[in-house]
Amino acid sequence: MSKRIDSWTSAKLRGEKRVLVTAYDYPFARLAEEAGIDGVLVGDSLGMVVQGHRDTLQVTLEQMAYHTEMVARACSHTLVFADLPLGSYEESPAQCWRSASTLLRAGAEVIKWEGGLEFREHLEFCAARGLNVCVHLGLTPQRLRQWGGFQRQGTTPEAADRLAKEALTLAQSGARFLLLEAVPADLAAQISAESPIPVIGIGAGPSTDAQVLVLHDVLGFGKAPPFARAFVDGADLLRRGLADYAQAVREQHFPTATRKR
């Protein structure tokens, strides 16, 4: 058992919030660590925010491993989570274990996949071999095309009840973390209160044990979903830096003959 992961469970018991952000490369993972972020998630959201696709379905296991290596190199004490992409785990517990091993070798400490009880066997198989699993429930972007778009989950009493029971069963089946995306705040609060393991929320209200956001949403790049918040206008800041550089070259202020430092 990892002491670092146990510390997240102790933080939950003390009511201390933990903070995660996604990261896809070395410089931003290093900034996250320097900023005191507790965990970074190498999310398959990289398909959208880094590769420019309209969803996460194009991302491959090899790409996830490549990005996880870069992120892990930057993190000395920040917990590194990595996503199993579509098609890399669903077939069987053995396939799931093999793909998870690829991401562990790349430097991840916690492996996340989308889906609950349909992968219970996978969870038990991997947990019995010591894998730290984070189960992603609620809105699972890899299944968006089946659902016909981004839709909040657990919104009827029956669906909420099903999700709450599923979360508890998964926690009892060896998961180390639950991640709830786009579920009602009161349902997320109930699941967090009942769960023995830390619950990470995104678009799930303020009561989960931890929060995660996509890096590009926090930093103000592009259009963020309504539940996110940009804490800086990063796009404007960087655009201005690039425009200043272009202007300095065109007006021959840069480079200077003697380098000033």
Ligand code: KIV
């Ligand atoms: O891929 C991702 O970044 C995620 C988060 C949105 C939770 O799964």
